[in-house]
Amino acid sequence: MPIRSLDETSIRALATRESFERGRDYWRRGAVSTLVRRGDELTGEVEGSEIEPYHVTIRLYEGGVTNARCTCLYDWGGYCKHIVAALLKFAKDPDAVMERPSLRELLNSLDHGRLVDLIIRRLNSDPKLGGWIEAELATQPHPGRRTPIDPEPVAAQARTVLAGRYRQRHYWDDYRSSGDIEELHALVDKAVPFLETGDGRNALRILETIADTFVVEWIEFASGSDEHMYELFVDLGRMMAEAVLMSDLKAAERDALVDTVSGWQDQLSDYGAEEGFGLTLRALETGWNEPALQAVLAGEAKTWPPADYDDDWEERELTAVRLRVLDAANRTDAYLNLARAAGAHPSVAIMLAKLDRMSEALAYARETFTLPDESLQLAKVLRDGGRHEEALAIAESGLSLGRSKRGDNNEADDEGFELADTWVGGWRPGRSVVPLAQWLRDYAGPMGRRDLALKAARTAFEHTLSLEDYRAVEVWAGENWKSVRRELLDLLKAARQARDRAEILLDEGLIDDAVRSVGEGESYETSDDVLMRLMDAAHASHPDWVIRVAERKAARIMDAGSAGVYDLAAKWLERAAQAYDAAGRIDEWSARIEGLIEQHRRKYKLRPLLEALRYDR
Known part of the structure; x- marks a missing residue:
C-alpha cells in the first residue's frame, strides 16, 4: 500500500x-x-x-x-x-x-518446537543472545504478577552491555565508548512495564540491580569519560524515585536503601555526576505523608509545592514523579488535583484527553496554556492517539503563544532560539515557539495540510532566521513562493542578528545585500566557508571589498606564524588574487605577492604556498 x-x-x-x-x-x-x-x-x-x-x-x-x-x-x-x-x-x-x-507473522506461523530450534541455532553463532533471553524472561511482566523477579540475569546482562560499551577496540584507538547507548537504555527500560502497572517493588529490584552494576562498572572501565552515562544515571535516579514512591517500604528497607543509594551518590560525585541519585534520596526521605501534600491530593488545598519550596527544582521534579505514580495507580482525581495545584497545565489537559473528556481538555488548554511547548506536549499525545484534527488545532493555537519575532527584538540566544525558562519536571517548558513550529510544519505537511505547514514554517523562520527554516518555507509555499520570499528577505535584512543572513542572501543571488550584511567580515555571524563563497561570487562586482577583507584575514594568520593553518591564509589570498585580476590590477597583485614572499621568506611551510599564487602570464 x-x-x-x-x-x-x-x-x-x-x-x-x-x-x-x-x-x-x-x-x-x-x-x-x-x-x-x-x-x-x-x-x-x-x-x-x-x-x-x-x-x-x-x-x-x-x-x-x-x-x-x-x-x-x-x-x-x-x-x-x-x-x-x-x-x-x-x-x-x-x-x-x-x-x-x-x-511477527513469520514467528507466529511456527510451532513451539520449530521456534525453539530456531533460537538454539542462533545461539550457536551469538552466545550473548542467551544472556539477553534470560534477562528478558526474568523481567517479563504479566497480569497480577507480584512474585519477586530474579535480579541475577539482569545484573549479568548489565555487565555484558557495559563490557561491550567499554571494550578495547584497537590499540590505536585506546579505550573509547563503543557500545550503543540504546542498549543501555533498553536495559533500564525493563523496569518500565512494572512502573506502568504499579509494581514498584519489582521495578525497584530491576533498577537497584542495574544501578549497582552501572556505578561499579562505569567507574572501573570508563573513569567518568562517558557523558551519556551521566544522563543515564539521572534517568535511573528518577525511575528509582518513582519505584520508591510506588512501593510500601518498611522502615528497615527504607533505611537500607538510603545507605545503598547514598553510597552510589558519593562514588558518582567524585566523577562529576552529582545529580545522579539525588531525587531517589529525596523520595526516600519524604514519601507521601506530608500533611500539606495529603491536603492537595484530597482537593482541599490549591497550591503545591508550599511557599518554603519555592525555586526548589528537585521538589518540582519529584512532583512530576508523583504524578506518574498516581497515573499508574489510576488515581485520576488525586492526579488532577496535584497537577492543577502545581500548575502542570499540560499534564491536566493530557489526563483529561486520556479520560476521553476531550472538549474539557481542549477548553482547559486554551484557557491555561501560555507557552508554545505546552501546546506541543498535548499535540503529540493527541497525534499518538489518532486525534489528528485536534492535534493540529492545538498546535496551531500554540503558535500564537510565542514571543515577538526575532526580527523585532533581540531576545534570543546565540543559537537563534529565544531564551528559555525550563522546569525540570516537564510542565513549564521553554518559551521558544520554534520547536512547536518545526514539529507542526513536519506533521501538517505530510498530512496534506500544506497551508498549516506553511504557516508553521514561516513562524519557525521568523524566530530563527536560519537557512534550514528558510528552505522549509520554500518547500511549502509552492506557487506563492515569490511573494513569500520577498517578505522573508525583508525580515532577514531588518534583523539585528541573523547567523545565516549572508548565506541566505548569497544563495538567493543578492550579492550587494550579502556584502553589506558582512561588512568588513569581523563578525562571528558569518563562517569562513560562507565568506569565501561570497568572495567567489563578488570578486568582479566588489573587488575592493574582497581584496581588503581577504588580505586582512590572510595577514592575521601569516603574521601570527600559525603554521598549521597557512593553507587557510593561501585560500584567502586566492580570493584576493581573483579580485585583483577582475579589476584589471594584476600588476599590482604581482607586486603584492612578491612582497609577501619576501616578507615571509623564512617560513618554509608558507613560502611555497605564496609562490604558487604568482600570476602566470
Whole structure:
C-alpha cells in the first residue's frame, strides 16, 4: 500500500537542505539496496563512506514517516542523507521495494518446537543472545504478577552491555565508548512495564540491580569519560524515585536503601555526576505523608509545592514523579488535583484527553496554556492517539503563544532560539515557539495540510532566521513562493542578528545585500566557508571589498606564524588574487605577492604556498 503524501516535497521537509541534496545524489547513484517493507516498517541498506553499508529503519504510517533511524553517526538536525536516499527510492521506485510479511507473522506461523530450534541455532553463532533471553524472561511482566523477579540475569546482562560499551577496540584507538547507548537504555527500560502497572517493588529490584552494576562498572572501565552515562544515571535516579514512591517500604528497607543509594551518590560525585541519585534520596526521605501534600491530593488545598519550596527544582521534579505514580495507580482525581495545584497545565489537559473528556481538555488548554511547548506536549499525545484534527488545532493555537519575532527584538540566544525558562519536571517548558513550529510544519505537511505547514514554517523562520527554516518555507509555499520570499528577505535584512543572513542572501543571488550584511567580515555571524563563497561570487562586482577583507584575514594568520593553518591564509589570498585580476590590477597583485614572499621568506611551510599564487602570464 503506498504511503499518502510521501513525495519528494514531504521528504525534503524532513531533512536539512544539504542532507536532502546528498541523499538525492545517493539515490540517483543507486546507493540504496535491499529495500524491504514489512507492514509499517521499511528497512534498507545504503552504501556510504564505510566498507559496510549503513542500515536504515523507517517507521511508516498513512500520512508519512513517524520515526527513522540509521547506523551512521549523523546528529545535526533532520534525517541523514541515507534515510533520505531510502525514502526517495521508496517513493519514486515502489516496484523495487520487496514486500515481506512482518517478523511477527513469520514467528507466529511456527510451532513451539520449530521456534525453539530456531533460537538454539542462533545461539550457536551469538552466545550473548542467551544472556539477553534470560534477562528478558526474568523481567517479563504479566497480569497480577507480584512474585519477586530474579535480579541475577539482569545484573549479568548489565555487565555484558557495559563490557561491550567499554571494550578495547584497537590499540590505536585506546579505550573509547563503543557500545550503543540504546542498549543501555533498553536495559533500564525493563523496569518500565512494572512502573506502568504499579509494581514498584519489582521495578525497584530491576533498577537497584542495574544501578549497582552501572556505578561499579562505569567507574572501573570508563573513569567518568562517558557523558551519556551521566544522563543515564539521572534517568535511573528518577525511575528509582518513582519505584520508591510506588512501593510500601518498611522502615528497615527504607533505611537500607538510603545507605545503598547514598553510597552510589558519593562514588558518582567524585566523577562529576552529582545529580545522579539525588531525587531517589529525596523520595526516600519524604514519601507521601506530608500533611500539606495529603491536603492537595484530597482537593482541599490549591497550591503545591508550599511557599518554603519555592525555586526548589528537585521538589518540582519529584512532583512530576508523583504524578506518574498516581497515573499508574489510576488515581485520576488525586492526579488532577496535584497537577492543577502545581500548575502542570499540560499534564491536566493530557489526563483529561486520556479520560476521553476531550472538549474539557481542549477548553482547559486554551484557557491555561501560555507557552508554545505546552501546546506541543498535548499535540503529540493527541497525534499518538489518532486525534489528528485536534492535534493540529492545538498546535496551531500554540503558535500564537510565542514571543515577538526575532526580527523585532533581540531576545534570543546565540543559537537563534529565544531564551528559555525550563522546569525540570516537564510542565513549564521553554518559551521558544520554534520547536512547536518545526514539529507542526513536519506533521501538517505530510498530512496534506500544506497551508498549516506553511504557516508553521514561516513562524519557525521568523524566530530563527536560519537557512534550514528558510528552505522549509520554500518547500511549502509552492506557487506563492515569490511573494513569500520577498517578505522573508525583508525580515532577514531588518534583523539585528541573523547567523545565516549572508548565506541566505548569497544563495538567493543578492550579492550587494550579502556584502553589506558582512561588512568588513569581523563578525562571528558569518563562517569562513560562507565568506569565501561570497568572495567567489563578488570578486568582479566588489573587488575592493574582497581584496581588503581577504588580505586582512590572510595577514592575521601569516603574521601570527600559525603554521598549521597557512593553507587557510593561501585560500584567502586566492580570493584576493581573483579580485585583483577582475579589476584589471594584476600588476599590482604581482607586486603584492612578491612582497609577501619576501616578507615571509623564512617560513618554509608558507613560502611555497605564496609562490604558487604568482600570476602566470
